[in-house]
Amino acid sequence: MNFVHQDPEWNDLLGIVASATRRQIAFVEKDYWVTHVLWALDAQGFAIWFKGGTSLSKGFSLIERFSEDLDLRLDAGRVPGLTNPTLPWDDKNKRRRELGTAERDVWFDALNATVDIPGCTIRRNPLGSDDRVRSAWLEVLYPILHAELLPADMRPFVLLEVGQARIVPSVERSLSSWVHDHLTSHGQLDGFVDNRPTAVRCVHPMVTCLEKLExxxxxxxxxxxxxxxxRHYEDAAHIVELRESLPPLEDGLANLVTRLDGEDRKPMPASSHAAFHPGEGHRWQELEAAWSAIGPMYWGPRMSLAEATAVLRKFLDELFTR
Structure with missing residues (x-):
């Protein structure tokens, strides 16, 4: 049985889905490959935790922005021959820190060599690691057909940003793509490999929201x-506005704020912080220009910076008066 992308009419299908969903065909194509990559990692046996903007759109339908990068934690899981790093990722002991850095560098090279995405090639980009190698960028190159239609700042590959960020609390979600949704609705998926991940652990959106505010x-x-x-302004504001629809936080929001502050050194800003009060100065002119520049990444209605900051100020006020 073949994958959908191996069908001779694959490009025609992309055009049909783009027309039906009123989405850019290059987005439809990349959205499919993002889903395929997550499915392949899960099928290979990796333990996966998924966070960031793509999880907000694909896992929870909270934003209508194309977020092309996959912010992941990958553990060896059931993958033969892989062993997770054992030394601390942050260590004040200089000698042990050096050993941990070397261990993680070997680990990310091993990931690069082991990850197997059918139809794609993988390469590690050294720019994705700091001097302590606490993260890595793995670039998944897929057989792209519509690279020329991608926005200028969008990569013609799927970027895996692999690190060790906070992964709790998380929620298991099944993920799909616009192509899969179209085929399913027309009863046409049965003849292909169903390359949709069914139980990816997505970090709870409130974690993402608080991290974006910080x-x-x-x-x-x-x-x-x-x-x-x-982009964090709109993302966080959408999470806040839809927070009642989210799975409950077992320990409550106040405890999550405390853990982010104490364990992750990510304190919440006050609503009076200048970052949440639009003005006429150069900094806000720069932000407004950047807000306009990412317009092509959105397929749904947008929230202005004034609207987003109003939502966030109200939320921060409520957060500190609980």
Whole structure:
């Protein structure tokens, strides 16, 4: 049995789905490959935890923005011949820290050599690792047909950002793509390999929301490029607005805030922070320009920075008065 992308009419199918969903054909194509990559990792036996913008759109339907990168934690799971790193990822002991750095470098090279995505090739990008090798970028190159139609800033491959970030609490979700949804609705998927992951552990969106709020304030203060964090405003605001529809947090929101502050060193900013008060200065002109620049990544209605910051200020006020 073949995969959908091996069908002779694959490109025609992409066009049909793009027309039916009113989405850019290059987005439809890449959305399929993102789903295929997650399925392949799960099928190979890796233990997967999925977070970030793509999990918000594919796992919870909270945002209508194409987030092309997969922010993952990958453990060896059932994959033969792989052993997880054992030394701490953060260590104050210099000698042990050096050993841990070397161990993780070997681990990420082993991941790069072991990950098997049918129809794709994998390469490790050294720019994805800091001096302690606490993360890695694995680029999954798929047989792209519509690279020229991707927005200028979108990569013509699926990027796996593999690290050791917070993964609890998480929620198991089944994931699909626009192509799979179309075939299923027309009763046409039975003749193909069903390459949809059925139980991916997605980090709870409130973790992502709080981390995005902390990142907004920190990057705003440090003068980081607006393009690095402007998407966080809308993402976090959408999570806040739809939080009642989310699975409950077992330990409650207040405990999660405390753990992020104490364990992850990610304190929540106050609603009075300048990052949540749009103005006329150069910093906000930069943010507005960056907000406009990522417009092609969205397929649904957008929230202005003024609207998003109003939602976030109200949420932060409520957070500190609980």
């Amino acid at each position: 990142a907004i304030a920190r990057k705003f203060d440090k003068g980081k490029a607006a393009a690095d964090f402007v």
